[in-house]
Amino acid sequence: PGWFSEISPMWPGEAHSLKVEKILFQGKSDYQNVMVFQSSTYGKVLVLDGVIQLTERDECAYQEMIAHLPLCSIPSPKKVLVIGGGDGGVLREVARHLSVEQIDICEIDKMVVDVSKQFFPDVAVGFEDPRVVLHIGDGVAFLKAVPEGTYDAIIVDSSDPIGPAQELFEKPFFESVAKALRPGGVVCTQAESIWLHMHIIEDIVANCRQIFKGSVNYAWTTVPTYPSGVIGFMLCSTEGPPVDFKHPINPIDANDGRSKTMKPLKFYNSEEIRAGARPLRNRSVLHSTS
Numbered sequence: 001p002g003w004f005s006e007i008s009p010m011w012p013g014e015a016h017s018l019k020v021e022k023i024l025f026q027g028k029s030d031y032q033n034v035m036v037f038q039s040s041t042y043g044k045v046l047v048l049d050g051v052i053q054l055t056e057r058d059e060c061a062y063q064e065m066i067a068h069l070p071l072c073s074i075p076s077p078k079k080v081l082v083i084g085g086g087d088g089g090v091l092r093e094v095a096r097h098l099s100v101e102q103i104d105i106c107e108i109d110k111m112v113v114d115v116s117k118q119f120f121p122d123v124a125v126g127f128e129d130p131r132v133v134l135h136i137g138d139g140v141a142f143l144k145a146v147p148e149g150t151y152d153a154i155i156v157d158s159s160d161p162i163g164p165a166q167e168l169f170e171k172p173f174f175e176s177v178a179k180a181l182r183p184g185g186v187v188c189t190q191a192e193s194i195w196l197h198m199h200i201i202e203d204i205v206a207n208c209r210q211i212f213k214g215s216v217n218y219a220w221t222t223v224p225t226y227p228s229g230v231i232g233f234m235l236c237s238t239e240g241p242p243v244d245f246k247h248p249i250n251p252i253d254a255n256d257g258r259s260k261t262m263k264p265l266k267f268y269n270s271e272e273i274r275a276g277a278r279p280l281r282n283r284s285v286l287h288s289t290s
């Protein structure tokens with residue numbers, strides 16, 4: 001009955017709207033407002049504090065890219081950490097990699113996990129993998145307690161820097177990520193929109209260049225229901241075995257790791273990694289791989 005418009009000071013003067021068929025859930029957790037609605041053309045939609053987190057129709061583009069860009073760039077990821085990602089979609093994608101033995105996830109808001117399991121079973125299916133260990137808590141504190149060099153890959157599937165995820169965009173957090181990674185380990189973080197958040201991206205790139213002594217890339221993909229239709233990722237590796245994010249050495253195709261329960265990939269493929277045109281004059285956008 002009507003339209004949902006994603007109005008936020010993070011993207012002034014514009015708002016993506018979706019036609020609403022029915023509101024399915026509204027709640028308030030200790031951290032944020034949580035809402036689920038049935039849209040007319042994008043399936044069910046998860047909204048946190050008025051910001052679209054995912055829709056059934058296009059979540060594959062984000063979850064597949066944020067997981068496979070890092071994991072396909074190192075030979076045999078074994079221990080993976082997801083910060084955020086409480087809807088379970090990134091877990092579903094990480095689970096496709098047969099070399100992975102342990103998947104830790106640290107999500108601050110249990111309501112996101114519960115609501116995703118109830119309304120987005122094809123996304124929350126990631127929690128069913130026996131390698132997954134769920135920690136409900138603050139990712140900043142979790143990483144401080146992680147022994148040095150523990151993980152092969154860390155994926156930071158955060159919301160935006162206004163609200164619970166604010167600290168996940170700051171330098172100390174990136175330093176704790178670097179410490180928790182083994183030499184040549186990789187991190188992939190949600191890194192906003194090149195059309196909306198160039199200043200945030202410039203700061204993140206500058207911080208990452210100081211902290212990660214391997215490679216530092218900025219990648220982006222298209223997600224129609226995120227503001228400006230594009231979302232980016234910081235892809236970094238620590239000093240050690242070199243990592244080339246543009247030429248995946250551990251390619252995953254539609255069949256790898258697909259057990260009878262797993263559905264095939266809908267978006268990602270290794271051939272698509274290419275240096276893209278720079279959409280803006282701004283020098284700070286590194287090679288874009290999409």
Ligand SMILES: NCCCN[C@H]1CC[C@H](NCCCN)CC1
Nearest residue numbers: 052053054158159192193226227
């Ligand atoms: N696992 C899916 C969670 C998606 N995380 C974020 C949700 C908020 C969204 N805002 C985009 C704002 C403009 N860049 C970015 C991805």
